[in-house]
Amino acid sequence: MMYETVTDIDQLLSRLQAYQPEADLGMVRKAYEFSARAHEGQTRRSGEPYVKHPVAVAGVLTSLKTDVTAIVAGLLHDTLEDTVATADELQKEFGKEVVHLVDGVTKIGKITFRSSEERQAENFRKMVLSMADDIRVVIIKLADRLHNMRTLEHLKESKRYEIAKETLEIYAPLANRIGIGWVKNELEDLCLKHLNPDVYETLRVRVAKRDEDRQQYIQEVRELVEKALAENGLVGAVNGRPKHLYGIYQKMKKQSISFEEVYDLTALRIITDTKMNCYALLGVIHSLWRPLPGRFKDYIAIPKSNLYQSLHTTVVGPKGEHVEFQIRTEEMHRVAEYGIAAHWKYKEQGRVQDKDSKAFGWLRQFIEWQQDLPDNRQFMDSVKLELFHDVVYVFTPKGIVKELPKGATPVDFAYAIHTEVGDHCVGAKVNGKIVPLKHEVSSGDTIEILTSPNQTPHKDWLKFVRTSRAKTKIKHWIKSEEQKRSLEIGRRLLESELRRHGLAPSQVSKSDALLDLAKQEGYATIDELAAAVGFGHVATAQIVGRLLAPMGENRTASHETEPVPKVASGRGTEASVQVRGGRDLLMQLSRCCNPVPGDRILGYITRGRGLTIHSVDCPNLGALDYDRNRLVEVEWDTATPSQHAVNISVIAEDRTGVLANVSSAIAGSDANISRAEITTREDRKAELHFVVEISDTNHLYRVLKAIERVDGVITARRLRSWRGKI
Ligand code: MN
Numbered sequence: 001m002m003y004e005t006v007t008d009i010d011q012l013l014s015r016l017q018a019y020q021p022e023a024d025l026g027m028v029r030k031a032y033e034f035s036a037r038a039h040e041g042q043t044r045r046s047g048e049p050y051v052k053h054p055v056a057v058a059g060v061l062t063s064l065k066t067d068v069t070a071i072v073a074g075l076l077h078d079t080l081e082d083t084v085a086t087a088d089e090l091q092k093e094f095g096k097e098v099v100h101l102v103d104g105v106t107k108i109g110k111i112t113f114r115s116s117e118e119r120q121a122e123n124f125r126k127m128v129l130s131m132a133d134d135i136r137v138v139i140i141k142l143a144d145r146l147h148n149m150r151t152l153e154h155l156k157e158s159k160r161y162e163i164a165k166e167t168l169e170i171y172a173p174l175a176n177r178i179g180i181g182w183v184k185n186e187l188e189d190l191c192l193k194h195l196n197p198d199v200y201e202t203l204r205v206r207v208a209k210r211d212e213d214r215q216q217y218i219q220e221v222r223e224l225v226e227k228a229l230a231e232n233g234l235v236g237a238v239n240g241r242p243k244h245l246y247g248i249y250q251k252m253k254k255q256s257i258s259f260e261e262v263y264d265l266t267a268l269r270i271i272t273d274t275k276m277n278c279y280a281l282l283g284v285i286h287s288l289w290r291p292l293p294g295r296f297k298d299y300i301a302i303p304k305s306n307l308y309q310s311l312h313t314t315v316v317g318p319k320g321e322h323v324e325f326q327i328r329t330e331e332m333h334r335v336a337e338y339g340i341a342a343h344w345k346y347k348e349q350g351r352v353q354d355k356d357s358k359a360f361g362w363l364r365q366f367i368e369w370q371q372d373l374p375d376n377r378q379f380m381d382s383v384k385l386e387l388f389h390d391v392v393y394v395f396t397p398k399g400i401v402k403e404l405p406k407g408a409t410p411v412d413f414a415y416a417i418h419t420e421v422g423d424h425c426v427g428a429k430v431n432g433k434i435v436p437l438k439h440e441v442s443s444g445d446t447i448e449i450l451t452s453p454n455q456t457p458h459k460d461w462l463k464f465v466r467t468s469r470a471k472t473k474i475k476h477w478i479k480s481e482e483q484k485r486s487l488e489i490g491r492r493l494l495e496s497e498l499r500r501h502g503l504a505p506s507q508v509s510k511s512d513a514l515l516d517l518a519k520q521e522g523y524a525t526i527d528e529l530a531a532a533v534g535f536g537h538v539a540t541a542q543i544v545g546r547l548l549a550p551m552g553e554n555r556t557a558s559h560e561t562e563p564v565p566k567v568a569s570g571r572g573t574e575a576s577v578q579v580r581g582g583r584d585l586l587m588q589l590s591r592c593c594n595p596v597p598g599d600r601i602l603g604y605i606t607r608g609r610g611l612t613i614h615s616v617d618c619p620n621l622g623a624l625d626y627d628r629n630r631l632v633e634v635e636w637d638t639a640t641p642s643q644h645a646v647n648i649s650v651i652a653e654d655r656t657g658v659l660a661n662v663s664s665a666i667a668g669s670d671a672n673i674s675r676a677e678i679t680t681r682e683d684r685k686a687e688l689h690f691v692v693e694i695s696d697t698n699h700l701y702r703v704l705k706a707i708e709r710v711d712g713v714i715t716a717r718r719l720r721s722w723r724g725k726i
């Protein structure tokens with residue numbers, strides 16, 4: 001049988017030559033000799049020389065009719081991991097491509113499937129695919145696993161169980177996914193044999209017995225079909241189907257039915273020449289025997305995602321027994337058996353049909369690629385698996401797999417775990433090492449997120465996160481934060497405007513007048529109105545003005561002698577919003593003019609970011625297209641001392657010690673220097689730049705005076721920003 005284990009190099013070479021007469025047998029023999037030498041002295045658990053394993057793996061590859069490169073890599077697949085052979089040596093002897101394949105197989109072998117949870121299995125499978133950028137890596141890995149499963153009985157029971165389980169969860173479905181039906185079936189049967197030996201043995205014996213009993217009947221049916229085909233001038237080879245014990249077992253388990261019920265069914269396969277004839281054949285079968293309703297499946301018109309095509313039907317055959325037929329062309333049969341590997345054959349015969357390739361689902365891209373390539377060799381040289389390369393698979397510290405888009409960062413991962421984790425993440429460890437939040441994670445990474453209750457989402461995160469979940473969560477947080485901020489700033493602005501007009505804010509907000517006004521403006525509550533003020537949509541002067549108008553009338557009525565100011569102009573000392581010099585979430589000292597306490601300042605209501613505080617002579621206030629309505633009166637809250645960094649520029653004679661003297665003058669005025677720089681000019685003058693921490697303009701003035709008293713200093717002045725911008 002063609003799927004039998006290959007045991008020696010000559011057998012391997014003749015199998016290769018059978019389908020590829022021009023193959024470079026010398027290269028294969030060389031790889032065998034290299035492998036035998038590298039594994040010399042090593043034995044398998046069975047006691048056989050180790051090299052028998054790579055030979056058997058290469059043998060499986062000949063069953064899949066792969067190219068020489070894959071077979072060479074199959075012979076060498078364990079040399080990098082288990083022997084002293086190096087990648088350099090391999091490359092020198094066999095070329096880059098072989099090294100790449102061996103390396104890929106080794107890499108997949110290192111993935112440990114830590115969790116066996118069902119829902120994770122698919123992710124692991126995808127991970128394997130994502131790590132292999134060449135489909136041959138996956139095929140060699142499957143061949144490796146198949147031979148290991150064939151020889152599993154030599155291992156300890158616990159190890160056997162572990163490997164069989166992993167095979168059933170990862171590798172058999174992987175074989176199914178790339179459409180190699182016979183590898184999938186054999187892997188599954190071997191898994192059943194080791195995971196559930198009693199069931200396996202019972203099924204094996206019963207199937208054999210049943211088949212024996214049935215031989216006569218099957219022969220009868222075959223003859224009837226063949227006769228009918230001949231009468232209709234149709235070609236078709238009628239065959240029994242190889243038994244797939246795991247498939248029977250699964251059906252029994254899933255549908256809770258007995259062996260007899262599952263197996264009370266003769267299964268035949270008819271292989272014909274053309275797709276048209278598949279349907280013609282189906283007609284012949286249906287005219288011979290009555291089809292069972294609901295059992296006809298047209299996988300030719302609608303192929304399975306792994307490319308499988310066939311017509312399935314079950315009929316009530318002679319003696320009233322059910323007979324199941326699979327009808328397909330030779331080409332379809334090859335796809336069912338070899339899956340992705342069948343397409344090498346396809347290309348050779350130039351028979352890839354566009355219409356078919358459209359139905360190939362996840363393989364479409366792969367096929368399209370193939371069609372773009374000018375010749376066969378080039379195709380073989382560059383079989384890439386691009387399917388899962390836009391995603392990465394990473395682990396939580398507990399070994400749970402998360403799927404993320406390529407380029408994802410720890411922040412994406414944190415949000416994938418929980419919003420709270422995302423909102424408070426301050427850092428991350430990838431494989432135990434601290435990385436920045438914008439670090440790009442890769443498949444196989446284990447990621448641990450570090451959080452702090454003080455951390456909040458940052459706008460900058462939006463620049464590097466990849467998942468829409470993270471983006472949405474960050475934006476949501478920023479928006480609600482902006483809303484809170486606008487509400488708070490709006491309240492403060494309203495209060496100060498009211499105070500400026502001699503009104504007590506607490507009383508006004510209790511009265512209905514403000515609420516009425518809010519409603520007239522289209523806001524349901526006073527808070528909504530305040531938020532609108534804080535966003536700069538409504539000016540406080542406008543609100544308070546309208547509030548005062550009716551009130552003013554009342555007051556005028558009772559106190560006619562007292563004139564009431566309408567909207568005050570100019571700066572009202574007590575009425576302006578207090579700016580605390582230190583950190584105030586609602587207010588930011590603008591970076592363009594860098595105001596410090598003592599400077600005359602103005603507030604500008606930003607959209608959602610609170611107030612930015614500018615110095616009144618900031619050129620940006622005039623230059624930019626500022627909305628005058630958004631400007632508000634503010635003043636420093638001098639009760640809370642604070643430290644501010646200012647830039648100071650000093651021009652001095654270029655002589656030794658001048659920097660030290662200026663520095664000590666600054667320190668002598670109780671100011672800290674956080675940055676200093678000196679440049680020498682061509683006119684023998686030195687320019688000294690400092691960033692100095694001061695508390696207010698008076699302090700700054702003292703510092704500047706102290707600097708100017710230093711011998712050799714010509715001028716000392718404040719700069720709005722470092723290196724004299726503005
Ligand atoms: Mn191996």
